[in-house]
Amino acid sequence: MFNLNMSVNPYLLSIAIAVLLYCIMLRFRRDSPKQSKALPCEKGLPLLGVVLKVSTFPERAMEKWGKKHGPLFAIRVGWMNVVVIGSQEVAYEAFAKNDCFNDRPQSIPLISDGNGIVLINSTDFHREQRRFGLFTLREFGMGRKSLEPQLIDTSYDLCDTIASMCTSKTGSSDPFPLHTYISTTVSSVISRMVFGHVIGTENKQLQEFFARLQNPEIRKASSFLRGATMFAPFLRHLPYFKGQWEKGIQFQHLCHDGIKAEILDHQRSRDPHNPRDFIDCFLNEMEKSDSAANPDSASTWKHSVMSSDEVQECSSDWKAFSSFHINQLVAIVRDLFLAGSETTATSLSWIVLYLCKYQGVQKKMQDKIDDVIGQSGIPKMGLMDKMPYVRSVIQEITRLRPIAPLNVPHKASRDATLMGYHIPKDSIILTNIWAIHHDESKWPKPDEFLPERHLDKNGKFIKSPDWILFGVGHRSCLGQQLAKMELFIMTVALFQRFNFTLAPGENPDMKGRSIITLHTHYYDVVATKRY
Numbered sequence: 001m002f003n004l005n006m007s008v009n010p011y012l013l014s015i016a017i018a019v020l021l022y023c024i025m026l027r028f029r030r031d032s033p034k035q036s037k038a039l040p041c042e043k044g045l046p047l048l049g050v051v052l053k054v055s056t057f058p059e060r061a062m063e064k065w066g067k068k069h070g071p072l073f074a075i076r077v078g079w080m081n082v083v084v085i086g087s088q089e090v091a092y093e094a095f096a097k098n099d100c101f102n103d104r105p106q107s108i109p110l111i112s113d114g115n116g117i118v119l120i121n122s123t124d125f126h127r128e129q130r131r132f133g134l135f136t137l138r139e140f141g142m143g144r145k146s147l148e149p150q151l152i153d154t155s156y157d158l159c160d161t162i163a164s165m166c167t168s169k170t171g172s173s174d175p176f177p178l179h180t181y182i183s184t185t186v187s188s189v190i191s192r193m194v195f196g197h198v199i200g201t202e203n204k205q206l207q208e209f210f211a212r213l214q215n216p217e218i219r220k221a222s223s224f225l226r227g228a229t230m231f232a233p234f235l236r237h238l239p240y241f242k243g244q245w246e247k248g249i250q251f252q253h254l255c256h257d258g259i260k261a262e263i264l265d266h267q268r269s270r271d272p273h274n275p276r277d278f279i280d281c282f283l284n285e286m287e288k289s290d291s292a293a294n295p296d297s298a299s300t301w302k303h304s305v306m307s308s309d310e311v312q313e314c315s316s317d318w319k320a321f322s323s324f325h326i327n328q329l330v331a332i333v334r335d336l337f338l339a340g341s342e343t344t345a346t347s348l349s350w351i352v353l354y355l356c357k358y359q360g361v362q363k364k365m366q367d368k369i370d371d372v373i374g375q376s377g378i379p380k381m382g383l384m385d386k387m388p389y390v391r392s393v394i395q396e397i398t399r400l401r402p403i404a405p406l407n408v409p410h411k412a413s414r415d416a417t418l419m420g421y422h423i424p425k426d427s428i429i430l431t432n433i434w435a436i437h438h439d440e441s442k443w444p445k446p447d448e449f450l451p452e453r454h455l456d457k458n459g460k461f462i463k464s465p466d467w468i469l470f471g472v473g474h475r476s477c478l479g480q481q482l483a484k485m486e487l488f489i490m491t492v493a494l495f496q497r498f499n500f501t502l503a504p505g506e507n508p509d510m511k512g513r514s515i516i517t518l519h520t521h522y523y524d525v526v527a528t529k530r531y
Ligand code: HEM
Pocket: 095, 117, 118, 119, 130, 137, 190, 335, 336, 339, 340, 341, 343, 344, 347, 403, 404, 407, 408, 409, 469, 470, 471, 472, 474, 475, 476, 477, 478, 479, 480, 482, 483
């Protein structure tokens, strides 16, 4: 029947074997899309997806969908599937145990021009910069006792300013926006670490940049632009977005020019043997990488401060041989400053707001502070263990109102599998910190303000793995030790000295305002001296 002597074309035979082997390999490959399941998906409307449902409080909408689909699902945004993680366990699996979910999606150039730290991909460049950033901030006191005196002084300065607003007759102030003062105080801490001093009127560009950052309308527009262009980059070519995009770029130039002026001052006055701040340390590192990697280029031209346009032209050449170059210095300083100021200031604003609303908790916390340090003691980090109630109040308020309710977005760097589900390369991944902080199985009565839930039966503070204010894994917050110090010392200092109440007639909606970050509504307080 068969002609066994039929001649076989060896070329075709080898192709057939290769195809067969490839099919077998695909079948058994661990991350094969065919092997892993497709994520459950909240599809929403045709073309739009869920866009209309996530324009305000997206974290709450995603929390609801999470109850339907489980702790890992997708939402359709336009034509794109965005992955949403809704449990601490899945977040650890994705970001701490894996290395393929730690890239960042790209959006407006202000925050993602390929340099910096917060929005760059998870490459060796990022790892080197993160290691250097952590090391250097620690050298300047992050998480260490050496920073304590400065933080205490700064907090006391804030208290003195508030005290000067209180009349001697009643001991109370007129209503005032405490958030503005907190913002200035917090910015001054990161300013000193990065610039070596507090930015004053001598740096007009940075002053203007900070003033605009405080403007709620600008913040809202920028958050909206950032969110929209992250999911649909083409939007920036459409009329409204184009205008906003260009404003974003001008805003970036303002910030970068201000930072460059600071760098120029540092270049003129620095002593390489006595680095004063982050900028000096980075300039030292630039010098080292110059002489090690490129001895011929140790000249000053590369490190002189350039205009924004020149910087764009030159950046790719510089990146070729070192992660320490002037563009990166400008960008990492910008990122540290942006990441390190409003986050902590807004968390403190939530703390003050909740304690104004819940006067009983404020009083109890003050009693506990009095028990440990009285009226004249100093709020040191070493006293944290003696003030578990203060810590539990801070943890409870930041659980209820995390500043980044959907975390900073991550991106999959390749096709991969997570909890048995296929995650395609380039998927945007959101972590619903809000939902994790409101998970009923971990936090009974999750919407209620119950600081005691963070204390064990002996009154000791409980660190919970389900409190993930700073994210988890390889991209978690680089400044968390600093933020924790600031939150503790400033909370104790403020409530040791004052009672705070909401100004008469104030009743801010406790849901706050959420686009990408979760802010309080604007509110005024009245401060009353306690002694
Ligand atoms: C209460 C205050 C703060 C909160 C709630 C907060 C929260 C966060 C979160 C949620 C992330 C993203 C984590 C992730 O992608 O998985 C992050 C990243 C980051 N934070 Fe913070 N942060 C705070 C304060 C600070 C401070 C004071 C600094 C600066 C010294 C800082 C610097 C950074 C940086 C550089 C990153 C990016 C890390 C990376 O991508 O490798 N943050 N933060």
